[in-house]
Amino acid sequence: MDTDIAAALRKPGTWSTARVRDLCDQMVYRRDPDAVRERREEALKGRCFFTEAGLDGMGTVGATMSAERAAIVARVVERLAAQVCKHDSRTKTARASDALFALVKHAPFGCDCGRPECAFTVVDADEVAANAARIVIHVVTDSAPADAGGEHGCDRTPCGPFSRRGRDN
Numbered sequence: 001m002d003t004d005i006a007a008a009l010r011k012p013g014t015w016s017t018a019r020v021r022d023l024c025d026q027m028v029y030r031r032d033p034d035a036v037r038e039r040r041e042e043a044l045k046g047r048c049f050f051t052e053a054g055l056d057g058m059g060t061v062g063a064t065m066s067a068e069r070a071a072i073v074a075r076v077v078e079r080l081a082a083q084v085c086k087h088d089s090r091t092k093t094a095r096a097s098d099a100l101f102a103l104v105k106h107a108p109f110g111c112d113c114g115r116p117e118c119a120f121t122v123v124d125a126d127e128v129a130a131n132a133a134r135i136v137i138h139v140v141t142d143s144a145p146a147d148a149g150g151e152h153g154c155d156r157t158p159c160g161p162f163s164r165r166g167r168d169n
C-alpha cells in the first residue's frame with residue numbers, strides 16, 4: 001500500500017490534507033473495505049448539533065454530519081443566498097446566514113434592494129432548496145469512483161471515499 005500511495009503522490013497537482021486523506025481512504029478501502037466502513041460508522045456516531053452564545057447579541061449554530069450531507073446543506077444555502085439582484089445590500093456570507101434561517105423557519109427569503117422591478121423580491125426558499133438538493137445529490141453520487149463505492153445495498157452506511165447517498169440524506 002505504501003508503494004501505491006507513493007506512486008499516486010508523484011502525480012501532478014496540489015495535495016491538500018483532505019485530498020491526501022481521501023487518497024489514503026481509497027487505497028485502504030480497496031484492501032480492507034470493512035475497516036473503512038467501521039471507521040466511518042464510528043465517526044458518524046459522533047455527529048452533533050451545537051449552539052454558542054456570542055458577543056454583541058450574536059450566536060452561533062453548527063452541526064457535524066456526513067460529508068455528503070454537509071455538501072447538500074452548503075449547496076442549498078448558497079443557492080438560496082444567490083437569489084438576489086446586484087443591488088442587495090448584504091455580504092454574501094450575511095445572505096447565506098439569512099438563507100439558512102429562512103430555510104429552517106420556512107420563511108420567505110428575498111432581495112433587500114426594495115426596487116419594484118426586482119425579480120427576487122420574494123423567493124420560495126423551499127422550492128430553491130428542493131432543486132438545489134437534487135442537483136448536489138447527483139454531483140455527490142456521480143463523483144463516486146466506479147471501483148470504490150460499489151453496491152453494498154447500504155443505507156446510511158458510508159461505503160466509499162465518496163459514499164453513495166443513503167435513503168434519507
Ligand SMILES: [Zn+2]
Pocket residue numbers: 084085086087088111112113114115118119120121
Ligand atoms: Zn433586488
